[in-house]
Amino acid sequence: xxxxxxxxxxxxxxxxxxxxxxxxxxxxxxxxxxxxxxxxxxxxxxxxxxxxxxxxxxxxxxxxxxxxxxxxxxxxxxxxxxxxxxxxxxxxxxxxxxxxxxxxxxxxxxxxxxxxxxxxxxxxxxxxxxxxxxxxxxxxxxxxxxxxxxxxxxxxxxxxxxxxxxxxxxxxxxxxxxxxxxxxxxxxxxxxxxxxxxxxxxxxxxxxxxxxxxxxxxxxxxxxxxxxxxxxxxxxxxxxxxxxxxxxxxxxxxxxxx
Numbered sequence: 001x002x003x004x005x006x007x008x009x010x011x012x013x014x015x016x017x018x019x020x021x022x023x024x025x026x027x028x029x030x031x032x033x034x035x036x037x038x039x040x041x042x043x044x045x046x047x048x049x050x051x052x053x054x055x056x057x058x059x060x061x062x063x064x065x066x067x068x069x070x071x072x073x074x075x076x077x078x079x080x081x082x083x084x085x086x087x088x089x090x091x092x093x094x095x096x097x098x099x100x101x102x103x104x105x106x107x108x109x110x111x112x113x114x115x116x117x118x119x120x121x122x123x124x125x126x127x128x129x130x131x132x133x134x135x136x137x138x139x140x141x142x143x144x145x146x147x148x149x150x151x152x153x154x155x156x157x158x159x160x161x162x163x164x165x166x167x168x169x170x171x172x173x174x175x176x177x178x179x180x181x182x183x184x185x186x187x188x189x190x191x192x193x194x195x196x197x198x199x200x201x202x203x204x205x206x207x208x209x210x211x212x213x214x215x216x217x218x219x220x221x222x223x224x225x226x227x228x229x230x231x232x233x234x235x236x237x238x239x240x241x242x243x244x245x246x247x248x249x250x251x252x253x254x255x256x257x258x
Contacts, residue, residue: 003143007131007150008193011123012186014154018161019182022175031233037159038229039239042222043246044156045123049215051254052149053126056133056140057211071208078209079122079216086118087224117188120160122217123153124189128196129210135197136204148257152250157186 054072061068130149133141165182173181196203203210230239 004131004135004197007143007146008127008190008197010147010150011127011153011157011189014157015120015161015186015189016183018158018163019165019179019185021162022165022178022182032235032238034163035230035233035235035239036242037163038226039242040246041156041159042226042230043243043248044152044250045218045222045226045246046243047247047250047254048126048149048152049218051251052130052145052152053211053215053218056145057208057215059140060138060208060211071206072212075209075212076216076219079213079218080220082213083118083122083217083220083224086121087220117185120157120186120189121192122214122221123157124192125196126214126218127153127189128193129203129207129214131193131197132200132203133207133211135200138207144257145254148253151257152253153189155249156246157189161186 054076057072057075058068061071064070127146127150130141130146134143134146161182164185165178230236230243233239
């Protein structure tokens with residue numbers, strides 16, 4: 001049980017460390033660094049989606065022969081539409097939005113926190129789903145594989161924590177408060193993971209669908225939130241190189257530890 005807690009809490013620790021950047025930077029993150037952070041996070045998420053989620057989904061469905069792609073395709077599609085639905089109904093602003101683009105009465109800080117909380121939800125679900133497979137002895141998923149995914153998400157959560165806390169600091173909030181907000185934006189990850197584990201009896205029979213569901217949800221976040229953050233600056237090359245770095249790092253973690 002201690003190992004489960006270690007895996008589940010690691011991504012949240014990454015967000016907390018990133019939020020602590022408010023104590024080391026001045027009052028904002030430059031466009032180049034912001035693009036680098038977004039690119040790195042996107043690279044990690046894409047690699048995690050493929051190597052940690054989609055590939056195991058396909059392997060678990062190998063008894064379906066040439067139709068083994070069906071659980072992966074169905075789950076991936078549902079994951080995309082699930083986050084799309086939340087994107088439409090949860091009041092939030094995109095990570096690259098300006099204050100002029102916000103038209104509701106909610107404060108920008110609140111909407112930014114909602115945005116990153118929504119962003120973190122599929123990551124927590126992915127960790128929980130991987131833990132379900134490992135806990136129930138699925139031969140395609142090991143503890144080291146679950147640990148690799150958790151570490152990879154924690155690494156990409158570091159820039160996410162900074163992306164939340166630093167803009168709040170530039171709006172005049174005290175450092176301790178921006179740190180708390182940045183940290184709390186990641187609390188949905190361990191909660192989501194624990195909920196998935198708690199309902200493992202329901203989810204275990206549909207593991208291939210769940211793995212690809214988590215992948216679809218994560219890819220939606222990459223395309224909707226992170227890629228625009230990379231390309232809508234004058235430093236898109238930096239973001240692209242950091243995307244490659246994040247992808248290679250997560251691939252190495254998954255293959256090396258999984």
